Amino acid sequence: AQKVTQAQTEISVVEKEDVTLDCVYETRDTTYYLFWYKQPPSGELVFLIRRNSFDEQNEISGRYSWNFQKSTSSFNFTITASQVVDSAVYFCALSETGANNLFFGTGTRLTVIP
Amino acid sequence: DTGVSQDPRHKITKRGQNVTFRCDPISEHNRLYWYRQTLGQGPEFLTYFQNEAQLEKSRLLSDRFSAERPKGSFSTLEIQRTEQGDSAMYLCASSLGATSGKYEQYFGPGTRLTVT
Numbered sequence: 095a096q097k098v099t100q101a102q103t104e105i106s107v108v109e110k111e112d113v114t115l116d117c118v119y120e121t122r123d124t125t126y127y128l129f130w131y132k133q134p135p136s137g138e139l140v141f142l143i144r145r146n147s148f149d150e151q152n153e154i155s156g157r158y159s160w161n162f163q164k165s166t167s168s169f170n171f172t173i174t175a176s177q178v179v180d181s182a183v184y185f186c187a188l189s190e191t192g193a194n195n196l197f198f199g200t201g202t203r204l205t206v207i208p
Numbered sequence: 209d210t211g212v213s214q215d216p217r218h219k220i221t222k223r224g225q226n227v228t229f230r231c232d233p234i235s236e237h238n239r240l241y242w243y244r245q246t247l248g249q250g251p252e253f254l255t256y257f258q259n260e261a262q263l264e265k266s267r268l269l270s271d272r273f274s275a276e277r278p279k280g281s282f283s284t285l286e287i288q289r290t291e292q293g294d295s296a297m298y299l300c301a302s303s304l305g306a307t308s309g310k311y312e313q314y315f316g317p318g319t320r321l322t323v324t
Contacts, residue, residue, distance in 0.1 A: 098250075127311050139251070139299065139315035185250050189311055194264050195241065196313060198250025 096121050098188050098199035106205045107176050115171045115202045117186030123147075128162065128169045129187040129196060139185070145169060176206045210234065212316035214300050220322045221290055228286045229319045233302030240283050241313060242275055243299040244268065251299050257283060258305070290323045297321075 097120040107113045130142040157174045183203045187196040213232045243251035256264045259280040277283040301313035
């Protein structure tokens, strides 16, 4: 059975601090896909990144970076030099091979204090 | 590019009434999904269409729920005899097909349903 755990319910940081959001997943599939989505106060889920299970290369996009480690079943997300606009709920999600749905974690609410 | 749109954005209804929501996916996307999100939770999958065919339904989708995508473009989600437990945000998403290798789903703004 698939499971996505985001143990951090809420995080508050002061602007310009770095912050890491944790995501741990469980799956029996050898091929799967991991995602991060951002849900700002407006409510619309915004796609940030997709990672395939066979590609463990970490990725950096501007202030965002993702660390995928199959050995620990983790797919963590780091925001460098956080900004107030980063305040949102962030969701990690998993999709297994042949599955047509995304299985979401419960999300981490990030508040960046100016 | 036009994103996924949903209508209405908000719906307040009395228990026992029927409601219908509409979703217009990104035009070149042949896959369309419905999710439900309650407060403090991540979205939960309800159902999925490949073109006009409804290929998967979650056990969350009770008999009171029905979804259609008649021409493989827009979709509707109907809830009959609404209950207070149906109060939630109903999210629609779309994606390209599996052959594209792009599995990411793009979400609409959602329809917030309140059942009084």
